[in-house]
Amino acid sequence: MTLDTTDLTVMRLPSSPDGDPTDLAGLAHATGTRFILAIFVNLAGKPCAKLVPVEAVDELATDGVGFAGYAAGAMGQEPKDPDLVAIPDPSSFTPIPFVRPGLALVHCDPYVEGKPWPFAPRVILKNVLAQAAEQGLDVNVGAEIEYFLVNKDETGGLRTADALDTSRQPCYDARDVTRMYEHLTSISAAMNSLGWGNYANDHEDGNGQFEQNFNYADALTTADRVVTLRYLISVLAEERGMTATFMPKPFADRTGSGLHMHLSLWRDGESVFPDAADPRGLGLSKTAYAFIAGILEHACALQGVIAPTVNSYKRTGATATSSGATWSPRHATYGGNDRTHYLRVPDHNRVELRGGDGSANPYLAAAAAIGAGLDGIARDLDPGEPGAGSGPDTLPMTLLHAMDALAADPVVCGTLDAAGTGVADYFTALKREEFFSWHNSVTPWEVETYLTAF
Secondary structure (H helix, E strand, O other): OOOOHHHOOOOOOOOOOOOOOOOHHHHHHHOOOOEEEEEEEOOOOOEEEEEEEHHHHHHHHHHOEEEOHHHHOOOOOOOOOOOEEEEEOHHHOEEOOOOOOOEEEEEEEEEEOOEEOOOOHHHHHHHHHHHHHHOOOEEEEEEEEEEEEEEEOOOOOEEEOOOOOOOOOOOOOHHHHHHOHHHHHHHHHHHHHOOOOOOEEEEOOOOOEEEEEOOOEEHHHHHHHHHHHHHHHHHHHHHOOOEEEOOOOOOOOOOOOEEEEEEEEEEOOEEOOEOOOOOOOOOEOHHHHHHHHHHHHOHHHHHHHHOOOOOHHHHHOOOOOOOOOOOOOOOOEEEOOOOOOOEEEEEOOEEEEOOOEOOOOHHHHHHHHHHHHHHHHHOOOOOOOOOOEOOOOOOOOOHHHHHHHHHOOHHHHHHHOOOOOOHHHHHHHHHHHHHHHHHOOOOHHHHHHHOOOO
16 A cells, blocks of 8 residues: 555644534544544553444544453453443544545543543543643643564564665665655655644664654643554554564664653743753753753653563663664763753753653653653752763663662652552553563573573
């Protein structure tokens, strides 16, 4: 399936016929939609959906659509529990005819017995944003999505989908980008048709690794778009016989894939970050420094949310790659336009959190980072001089270390529990189980190292 970009016009979200942008049925009919994916993600980031025909759009809008929560996985339910009902948010309605003609998706907030479900990531983020709003603050977020395009060889091992993408330093290579032109331009055209403002598509530092960028927006919209874009990239890559993986470290000798988040705080339409009189030279306000300090103070616990898999710590723990750099922070420090820091300050309007990776749930990642930063503001913390932070070797070395740090941090746990208690305990238990499941497996490294060592 090839997307003909010449026929794509900008698909701005229309109002319904009566002018009400919250009328899901009107939006569906105005865009020629025939089927709607009612979608949400579980705590692990898995996209879950039901395909609803437009003939049932009124029922979807009014009553939502039911799921067996336990079957969806990582939603805090057992088989005996009542249905999880996904209630659509019409403001997130997204026509995606480039995937299938007449198809659209809408992001949903899961409810149980008429109440927002506290284990639902989108519900959690909305509650953290409400806490920020109580302080008169709005949060904007930009996200950088990195991924690899791969295939499996005859032995089941991974290989780069582009067999010619083999150079030692492939980052930004024009030839590698050109060979993936159809894939990259189909994704770019899709984003721009939706009005997201795709402004760059590039080959990243690892062979087979790419990044596609879009304009920042409010935190909830950006998280929705990360979920949508992962879905689009995956589906359109499959159409071309490739697998798109957001796995943090699919190749031991290559750079890992991050989910870098650019965060900024606003009040009454104005950013509260800039201050031209900043004596530290970064152009930041006291509020911005307090926000930075909060993230740095909670960095170890935060890693458990923004780097939530066993594989995540192969990325942040890497010492070398074939290209010569890992581009992954190992220490909780901050600085100016320097990509070796956990928090980079590209300019006076934002900070870039570089510790997150492709396995991060965008709703939880944003919620935890915002909550940590707000704690810094509430306590009037100061991060010290640029280049400083919470000391050397502070980021967790494994998922288990990260879960220990998370469990001991009431602030980051509080962000997970923002919509109801018990989520943080459930999340850490799941992730500890994930670590021990990996730990209990025998790896090729162990066989190679120990088989005849004794």
